[in-house]
Amino acid sequence: MKNINSYAVIGMGRFGSAVAKELARSGADVLAIDANEERVRSIAEHVTHAVKADITDADTVAALGLGNMDAVVVAMTRSMDASILATISAKENGAKYVIAKAMDEMHAKILTKVGADKVIVPEKESGVRIARNLMNGNFLDFYELSDRISMVEIAVKKEWIGQNLRQLDFRREYGVNVIAYEAEGKETIVNIPPDMPFSEGTVWVTGTTEDVTRILTKK
Numbered sequence: 001m002k003n004i005n006s007y008a009v010i011g012m013g014r015f016g017s018a019v020a021k022e023l024a025r026s027g028a029d030v031l032a033i034d035a036n037e038e039r040v041r042s043i044a045e046h047v048t049h050a051v052k053a054d055i056t057d058a059d060t061v062a063a064l065g066l067g068n069m070d071a072v073v074v075a076m077t078r079s080m081d082a083s084i085l086a087t088i089s090a091k092e093n094g095a096k097y098v099i100a101k102a103m104d105e106m107h108a109k110i111l112t113k114v115g116a117d118k119v120i121v122p123e124k125e126s127g128v129r130i131a132r133n134l135m136n137g138n139f140l141d142f143y144e145l146s147d148r149i150s151m152v153e154i155a156v157k158k159e160w161i162g163q164n165l166r167q168l169d170f171r172r173e174y175g176v177n178v179i180a181y182e183a184e185g186k187e188t189i190v191n192i193p194p195d196m197p198f199s200e201g202t203v204w205v206t207g208t209t210e211d212v213t214r215i216l217t218k219k
Contacts, residue, residue, distance in 0.1 A: 005070065008030075012075075020032045072095040165193075166194045
């Protein structure tokens with residue numbers, strides 16, 4: 001999926017606000033939506049736009065411009081009916097990619113059936129991780145190991161192909177360590193020979209969350 005820079009997040013509970021704030025911190029344009037005026041006021045200073053809206057009203061949803069967003073996150077679960085309707089409405093109004101939060105596995109199955117492109121259960125995935133995964137279109141997986149340290153699986157970039165660890169010097173260039181490499185169709189290598197050139201495949205890197213994010217976003 002390509003790098004995304006415009007989002008709508010529906011539902012400003014703990015999970016939704018975490019997604020919205022992290023996306024905004026990463027430089028994205030974020031539209032935060034909630035039916036509760038107090039929640040809208042509390043999130044307004046952290047995002048590009050914040051609006052009070054009833055997402056169960058078809059005309060209201062149509063006016064939100066969800067079709068102009070690269071992704072929509074349906075982040076509420078207090079009402080299963082409302083989250084299902086919001087997911088349907090987002091897709092019907094042209095949203096390119098919809099992530100929906102589910103309260104349990106049954107809810108997740110329903111959201112998938114009504115068109116959600118990805119369904120997550122918050123107990124399994126944090127709002128911050130979802131936001132970072134969205135922002136980094138070239139990531140394969142992202143793990144927060146602590147408050148400061150993260151590990152990411154990333155596709156080998158074109159400019160790395162044919163070069164080795166000595167030449168690329170990840171520690172100096174990005175501040176990260178490469179801990180594993182898997183060439184396409186081959187087994188994962190943990191102790192990577194420093195003179196072995198990279199080919200298409202994936203690498204695992206670890207470092208501070210700031211440095212790991214930089215390697216994902218650096219062109």
